[in-house]
Amino acid sequence: MSRFWSPVVGTLSPYVPGEQPKLQNLVKLNTNEHPYGPSPKVLDAIRAACDDTLKLYPDPSSDRLREAIATAVGAQPQQVFVGNGSDEVLAHAFLALLKHDRPLRFPDITYSFYPVYCGLYGIEFELMPLTADFRIDVEDYLPARHGQAGAIIFPNPNAPTGRALSAAEVERIVAGNPDTVVVVDEAYVDFGAESVIPLVSRYDNLLVVQTLSKSRSLAGLRVGFAVGSAALIDGLERVKNSFNSYPIDRLASAGAVAALEDTEYFEQTRNAVIETRSRMTAGLESLGFEVLPSAANFVFARHPEKDAATLAAALRERSIIVRHFRHARIDQFLRITVGTEGQCDMLLQALDKILQA
Numbered sequence: 001m002s003r004f005w006s007p008v009v010g011t012l013s014p015y016v017p018g019e020q021p022k023l024q025n026l027v028k029l030n031t032n033e034h035p036y037g038p039s040p041k042v043l044d045a046i047r048a049a050c051d052d053t054l055k056l057y058p059d060p061s062s063d064r065l066r067e068a069i070a071t072a073v074g075a076q077p078q079q080v081f082v083g084n085g086s087d088e089v090l091a092h093a094f095l096a097l098l099k100h101d102r103p104l105r106f107p108d109i110t111y112s113f114y115p116v117y118c119g120l121y122g123i124e125f126e127l128m129p130l131t132a133d134f135r136i137d138v139e140d141y142l143p144a145r146h147g148q149a150g151a152i153i154f155p156n157p158n159a160p161t162g163r164a165l166s167a168a169e170v171e172r173i174v175a176g177n178p179d180t181v182v183v184v185d186e187a188y189v190d191f192g193a194e195s196v197i198p199l200v201s202r203y204d205n206l207l208v209v210q211t212l213s214k215s216r217s218l219a220g221l222r223v224g225f226a227v228g229s230a231a232l233i234d235g236l237e238r239v240k241n242s243f244n245s246y247p248i249d250r251l252a253s254a255g256a257v258a259a260l261e262d263t264e265y266f267e268q269t270r271n272a273v274i275e276t277r278s279r280m281t282a283g284l285e286s287l288g289f290e291v292l293p294s295a296a297n298f299v300f301a302r303h304p305e306k307d308a309a310t311l312a313a314a315l316r317e318r319s320i321i322v323r324h325f326r327h328a329r330i331d332q333f334l335r336i337t338v339g340t341e342g343q344c345d346m347l348l349q350a351l352d353k354i355l356q357a
C-alpha cells in the first residue's frame with residue numbers, strides 16, 4: 001500500500017505469469033510457448049521492416065494485418081480486431097462487452113487472467129465448476145439451468161486442462177444465449193480443436209479470440225486478434241481508441257503478416273507438436289501418470305502417489321521447469337508444455353529417475 005496509489009490499485013490481485021528464467025540451458029516447459037522458432041520468413045520480414053520508416057507511427061487500424069488474418073481464418077477484414085497479444089484483446093473485451101448488470105459466467109478452473117480483469121474493471125462473476133473429469137458442462141451455460149448470464153467467456157480448448165468442446169457444443173452455448181455475448185478464447189485451438197470462427201457470420205453475439213503466440217511461435221511479438229460481428233468489433237475499437245491507438249508496431253505487423261502467410265511452416269510445426277504430444281502422453285502414462293486428453297500444446301497430468309509440487313521442484317533441480325498451480329482441485333496436477341522431441345525425452349527420463357528415487 002502507498003498513499004500515492006489510486007484506491008483501486010490496492011484492491012487488485014494481479015496475474016502472475018509463468019517464470020521467464022534468466023538462466024540459460026533450462027528445458028522450459030512452463031508457459032506453453034511453441035518449441036520451434038518462428039518461420040524464417042518472419043525473421044526476414046522483420047529485418048526488412050527495420051528501416052527509416054520506424055520514425056513514423058504505424059497504421060492505427062492495422063489494415064494489412066487484419067487482411068492477412070481475415071485470409072488465414074476465412075473471415076472479412078471488417079470482422080477482425082487486433083491487439084498487443086490476445087491478453088490485450090481480452091482486456092478490451094472485458095470492458096467493452098463483458099461488463100453487464102448480471103454476472104459474467106466462466107469455469108472455476110480456467111485461464112487465471114479472467115478474474116484479474118474482473119477485478120480491474122469491477123465486473124461481478126459467477127464460476128461454473130468443471131465436471132469431475134474436468135470438462136466444461138454445456139448445460140451450465142444455458143439459461144435453463146442457472147438463468148441468464150450477463151455474458152459468458154471460456155477458452156476452447158480450456159486452460160490449464162487442455163480439454164476441448166466440439167464446435168457443435170460451443171454452438172449450443174452461442175445459439176442458446178442469443179441476447180448474451182459469448183467470448184470463445186481459442187488461444188490453443190490450432191493444436192487439435194475446432195475453431196468456431198465459421199459461426200461468426202451466423203451469430204452476432206459470438207466473439208472468437210486467437211493469438212499468434214502459440215501455434216505461430218510468436219509469443220515475443222505480442223499479436224492477438226478477435227473475430228466477430230460489426231457491433232462487437234465496433235465496441236472493441238471504441239475501447240482500444242480510448243486506451244492506445246497503436247497497439248501493433250511496425251515490426252510486429254510485418255512479422256505477423258509473414259507468419260500468417262507461411263501456411264506450410266505453420267502446418268509442419270503444429271503437426272510436430274501434436275505428434276510429440278501423443279508420445280509425451282504415452283510416456284507419462286507408462287510412468288503411472290493420469291493425463292487428461294489434450295487438444296492443446298500442453299498436457300495436464302497427475303501422479304496417483306507423488307505430490308505435484310514435490311515433482312515440480314525435483315524437475316527444477318534437473319533444470320526442467322513445468323507449471324504447478326496451488327489452486328483447489330488442481331494442486332496435484334502439473335501442466336507441461338509440449339517441447340521438442342529431445343525435450344520430451346529429457347522430461348520423461350528425469351521423471352523416471354525421480355519416481356524411482
Ligand SMILES: Cc1ncc(COP(=O)(O)O)c(C=O)c1O
Binds near residue numbers: 085088185224
Ligand atoms: C487461454 C489463454 N488465453 C490467452 C492467452 C494470452 O496469450 P497472448 O497474450 O500471448 O496472446 C493465454 C496465454 O497463455 C492463454 O493461456
